[in-house]
Amino acid sequence: MSNASMTRRPPLRQRLRPREMIRDRDTAVYGVLIIVAVLFPIISIWATNGTALVSHATRAGYWVLLAIGLNVVVGFAGLLDLGYAAFFAIGAYSYALLASPQLASSPAHHAVHITFWILMFVSLVFAAVAGAVLGFPTLRLRGDYLAIVTLGFGEIVPQLFYNFDQWTGGINAVGLIDQPRLPVWIQGPWSGDGPVAWVRDFNFNGDPVAYYVLICALIAAGVILVTNLHRSRLGRAWMAIREDEVAAAAMGINTVTTKLLAFGIGASFSGFAGAYYGASVSLVSPDSFLFIVSITVLVMVVLGGMGNITGVIVGALVMYYIVFYLIPGLPDFARGLASDLGLQSLNNSNGDWPGLAEETQRLNFLIYGAILVGVMLLRPQGLLPSRVREQELKHAAVQEDEAAVEQAHAR
Amino acid sequence: MSVADYGFYVLCASAVVLLAAQAVLNPTQFAQILVFGLTQGSIYALVALGYTMVYGIIELINFAHGDVFTLGAYIGTTILGFLAVTEGGFTAFNLIALVIVFPVVMLIMGGINVTIERIAYRPLRNAPRLAPLITAIGMSFFLEGIMFIWKGPATVHFPDILPQQSTTVAGVFFGFKDVFVVVTAAILVSLLAVFINRTKLGKAMRATAQDRDAAQLMGIDINRTIAATFFIGALLAGAGGMIWGLYYNTIYYQLGFRSGLIAFTAAVFGGIGNIPGAAIGGLVIGLVAAFSDNYIGSKWTQVVIFGILIAVLVFRPTGLLGMRVPEK
Numbered sequence: 001m002s003n004a005s006m007t008r009r010p011p012l013r014q015r016l017r018p019r020e021m022i023r024d025r026d027t028a029v030y031g032v033l034i035i036v037a038v039l040f041p042i043i044s045i046w047a048t049n050g051t052a053l054v055s056h057a058t059r060a061g062y063w064v065l066l067a068i069g070l071n072v073v074v075g076f077a078g079l080l081d082l083g084y085a086a087f088f089a090i091g092a093y094s095y096a097l098l099a100s101p102q103l104a105s106s107p108a109h110h111a112v113h114i115t116f117w118i119l120m121f122v123s124l125v126f127a128a129v130a131g132a133v134l135g136f137p138t139l140r141l142r143g144d145y146l147a148i149v150t151l152g153f154g155e156i157v158p159q160l161f162y163n164f165d166q167w168t169g170g171i172n173a174v175g176l177i178d179q180p181r182l183p184v185w186i187q188g189p190w191s192g193d194g195p196v197a198w199v200r201d202f203n204f205n206g207d208p209v210a211y212y213v214l215i216c217a218l219i220a221a222g223v224i225l226v227t228n229l230h231r232s233r234l235g236r237a238w239m240a241i242r243e244d245e246v247a248a249a250a251m252g253i254n255t256v257t258t259k260l261l262a263f264g265i266g267a268s269f270s271g272f273a274g275a276y277y278g279a280s281v282s283l284v285s286p287d288s289f290l291f292i293v294s295i296t297v298l299v300m301v302v303l304g305g306m307g308n309i310t311g312v313i314v315g316a317l318v319m320y321y322i323v324f325y326l327i328p329g330l331p332d333f334a335r336g337l338a339s340d341l342g343l344q345s346l347n348n349s350n351g352d353w354p355g356l357a358e359e360t361q362r363l364n365f366l367i368y369g370a371i372l373v374g375v376m377l378l379r380p381q382g383l384l385p386s387r388v389r390e391q392e393l394k395h396a397a398v399q400e401d402e403a404a405v406e407q408a409h410a411r
Numbered sequence: 412m413s414v415a416d417y418g419f420y421v422l423c424a425s426a427v428v429l430l431a432a433q434a435v436l437n438p439t440q441f442a443q444i445l446v447f448g449l450t451q452g453s454i455y456a457l458v459a460l461g462y463t464m465v466y467g468i469i470e471l472i473n474f475a476h477g478d479v480f481t482l483g484a485y486i487g488t489t490i491l492g493f494l495a496v497t498e499g500g501f502t503a504f505n506l507i508a509l510v511i512v513f514p515v516v517m518l519i520m521g522g523i524n525v526t527i528e529r530i531a532y533r534p535l536r537n538a539p540r541l542a543p544l545i546t547a548i549g550m551s552f553f554l555e556g557i558m559f560i561w562k563g564p565a566t567v568h569f570p571d572i573l574p575q576q577s578t579t580v581a582g583v584f585f586g587f588k589d590v591f592v593v594v595t596a597a598i599l600v601s602l603l604a605v606f607i608n609r610t611k612l613g614k615a616m617r618a619t620a621q622d623r624d625a626a627q628l629m630g631i632d633i634n635r636t637i638a639a640t641f642f643i644g645a646l647l648a649g650a651g652g653m654i655w656g657l658y659y660n661t662i663y664y665q666l667g668f669r670s671g672l673i674a675f676t677a678a679v680f681g682g683i684g685n686i687p688g689a690a691i692g693g694l695v696i697g698l699v700a701a702f703s704d705n706y707i708g709s710k711w712t713q714v715v716i717f718g719i720l721i722a723v724l725v726f727r728p729t730g731l732l733g734m735r736v737p738e739k
Contacts, residue, residue, distance in 0.1 A: 080541070137725045144472065148679045149724055152717035155672070159713050291672070295548055302541045362563075366556025372549025373531050380538030 029310040029384065037216050041209055054208040058280055060320040061215030062273045067300040067316035068222050068309065069269025074298065075307035075386075076230060077262035078242030079139075080147035083154020084297050087267040089289035090130050091123040091274020093161055093168060096284040098122065099178040106167045116180035120275045127271025128264045135263035139256055154294050162286040173285030177278050179204040180214070204279070211280045218276060219313075222269060226309055229265070238262055296323065303375060305382030314384055322371060327364050331357035419726035433706060439582040444701045450589045450658070452697020453596035457651035458674035459681070459689040460603060461644030467620040467684030468640045469536070474547040475527060477671015478554035479645050483520045483652025484662045485558050487512060488569045501574035509572070513653055520649030521642040528641040533634065551668070558664035566663040569656035592654050599650055600690050603643070607686060612639055620684065673700070676720050682730030691731065 044053035066088060073081045097103055097112070098119055104111035114122070138149045161168045168174060185202030188195070204210045229235050237258045240248035249255050278284050296319065304315015335357040338346045346356040353359070434441040458480050465473040494508045531546040577586040607613040615636045618626040627633050655670075656662055677696040681688025696716060703715040723731070 074541070080544075138721070141724060141728045144466075144470070144683070145679065145724055145728060145730075147472070148676070149721050151672075152676070152720045155717045156714050156721075159710075163710055163714070298541075299545055299548065302539075302545050306539065306541065359560075362560045363556065365552050365559055369549045369551065369553030369556055373546045373553065376538075376542050376546045376549065377531070377534055380535050380542040 026310050051208040054212050058211040062277050063320050064316040065273040066297045067312045069266045070297050071301050071312045073262050073266035077238040081150045082147050083150035085289040085293035086154040086157035087127040087270040088274045089157050091127045091271030092278040092284045094123040094126045095119050095275040095278035096174040096177050100176050102174045123275035124268045124271040128268035131264045131267025135260045139259045158286040158289045175283050177282045305385040308386035311384030331360040334360040415726045442583040444705050448698035448701030450592045452694035453593050454651050454655050455674045455677050455697050456690045456693025457647045459677040459693045461648045462675045463678040463689035464640050464644045471543050475550035477667030478551050480648040480652045481667035483649035484656040487516045487653045491570045496570050496572050498571050505572040517646040517649040520645040524641045524645030525638050555664050566661045569660045571660045588658050682732040685732045688732035
């Protein structure tokens with residue numbers, strides 16, 4: 001009697017345990033991200049009849065990659081890096097110089113064209129080496145002094161690319177950068193290219209859908225790598241250092257090597273992102289790697305929830321949407337709104353009034369600043385904080401409440 | 412003495428030798444650059460003091476401070492324009508206007524900075540450490556946005572109302588402006604030093620910077636002390652903005668970003684949290700910038716400043732005058 005009930009397999013729903021999977025926030029977020037990543041190009045191309053939105057997504061992608069990399073440094077190891085754009089610049093220039101006609105007009109007199117798939121890793125190595133070279137003498141600095149060194153490095157590197165203009169073209173930027181090639185590629189209606197077909201000797205050539213696939217693959221590889229690192233011995237060492245460096249050292253962790261690895265691995269991600277950036281934008285100029293880039297990536301990491309990979313990805317996407325889509329789109333929106341409401345007169349410039357769209361554009365800085373302050377005040381722990389941090393914060397809050405109650409009693 | 416100390420002294424000595432060689436080759440030019448560097452450095456010192464005070468007390472890199480400095484210049488030019496001062500010369504009216512406008516601008520900036528602290532930093536005092544850093548960046552953009560809307564993206568003229576007199580001593584050109592900048596900055600820094608070392612509130616600030624919890628147990632009102640720190644930092648930044656405007660006569664809304672970064676570098680250079688260190692750091696950075704502009708080329712100045720910063724921190728991890736405090 002009991003045999004029959006024991007041998008009967010539980011229903012599929014119970015075995016998959018979808019409820020628990022959804023309840024585990026990270027799994028749920030990854031699930032949603034994967035579904036969105038697959039559906040996004042199909043739906044956006046079908047709905048807007050163009051690939052403009054997919055191009056946006058390819059650009060959002062390298063920000064995600066940068067944020068994942070910076071999260072290793074800031075979120076896992078707790079080292080504040082204010083010059084992350086420097087490594088991004090090194091990655092981008094490594095690719096741009098070794099895969100474009102630029103070096104022909106330099107003192108080397110010989111253009112180099114190496115394929116993207118190799119240079120991707122070359123850029124990675126260059127950026128990681130730069131991270132190690134900067135990190136080795138400076139990582140023994142405590143706390144915010146390290147942040148200042150990285151800030152200084154971040155200011156120096158673009159200026160160097162700017163100053164060595166006979167090699168890098170300086171302000172004229174490096175253009176005509178080679179595109180990645182693949183022996184085979186599959187095209188189909190999902191990318192708006194008609195029926196399914198094999199393409200031989202495929203050249204990316206600025207094709208947004210191809211770049212979209214590439215960046216999704218890079219992000220997926222990065223996420224898997226970082227998740228495993230986080231769970232490894234090294235990841236736990238990072239956490240120990242973040243929480244208490246002295247105690248970690250007392251427990252036998254080599255703090256310098258561990259921090260150096262965090263720095264190097266973080267930098268290698270931006271090298272990766274840099275190579276991708278160089279290929280997809282096909283124009284690398286020193287102005288693209290200023291302090292504001294480092295700050296934007298840092299905001300993505302903190303806003304998303306430091307130390308939590310899903311949080312950082314979501315933070316990067318949200319920030320990209322705000323900074324590069326929502327705010328630049330506001331002037332047109334305001335103009336449209338005014339004409340819909342029958343207030344066309346607002347749109348014309350008149351004396352001191354530059355026109356509604358122009359005036360809205362002037363508000364950009366203000367809006368961006370207000371959003372940053374507002375979001376941080378509402379959610380100081382970030383949008384999706386890591387579980388451990390969340391518990392710590394709750395604990396601290398409870399302690400404070402208890403202290404307040406005690407004080408009230410004492411009176 | 413450790414290896415790092417020797418490295419630091421070798422670095423300093425080689426810089427001194429290189430500069431001495433220039434001084435012997437062309438003393439007039441050298442002295443001229445020295446004058447310019449000191450002038451520039453005094454302004455950086457005023458701004459750096461605000462950074463270092465705030466960092467000393469709540470360990471926050473206050474990115475908005477550079478924009479408070481610029482906003483001071485913007486408010487100054489507006490009030491001076493309102494008073495219809497005569498430009499290009501010095502009249503009694505100009506003197507009265509300056510005597511009134513300086514404190515007014517300083518007080519306005521103090522009020523604004525206290526408000527910023529109240530809105531953007533105080534609610535986050537127990538939040539993760541990077542949260543107030545992000546709000547500081549947000550406030551920086553916000554202030555830049557206000558200046559952008561107010562006067563537009565172009566450079567803004569600041570009334571030129573100081574005396575134009577100048578003298579030449581042994582071939583070195585001194586303007587009244589140079590003297591004015593250095594003297595005003597020196598007075599303000601001395602006042603600050605007296606305030607920090609002699610008054611009760613100054614003592615409270617030092618106590619709070621040393622150990623906030625213990626200070627609180629001793630009956631110090633932490634919130635009031637921190638607000639006072641922001642207030643005083645902004646007084647100096649406001650004065651710095653006015654001086655910058657009076658000296659250069661052009662300002663623009665992103666001025667605070669670059670000069671704030673350099674002033675902050677100066678604060679770190681002197682040992683962050685250390686008030687005399689910030690003043691000296693400001694002067695040193697001003698001199699370094701001036702020498703590099705003239706002897707190496709202005710496109711390398713940024714590389715030189717930040718390169719020296721990194722080198723100093725490598726050899727002397729807590730800045731020029733910073734204490735080696737044990738980790739808590």
